[in-house]
């Protein structure tokens with residue numbers, strides 16, 4: 001991980017079709033993203049609610065700053081792919 005790559009964490013649950021679109025783009029771009037399932041892990045749902053006032057997913061944390069809206073998340077990933085850590 002190069003020092004200036006932002007740390008990414010995706011808050012999601014499997015039954016959400018918007019989350020599946022974002023997960024597909026993450027796989028397509030081969031970028032490293034911590035996956036936080038809010039359905040399976042209560043603490044992930046609690047953090048999301050604490051930080052954003054809602055439990056809506058997908059939510060991408062970029063250096064711990066939350067971003068909602070699947071379209072915006074995918075746009076940001078595509079626009080910043082060069083500086084993101086790739087999975088080998």
Ligand SMILES: N[C@@H](CCC(=O)N[C@@H](CS)C(=O)NCC(=O)O)C(=O)O
Pocket residue numbers: 015016017018054055056057058068069070
């Ligand atoms: N436009 C929505 C799309 C996301 C959305 O509707 N997510 C649903 C699951 S498919 C959700 O999180 N519902 C539960 C909740 O809002 O707490 C957004 O704000 O990002």
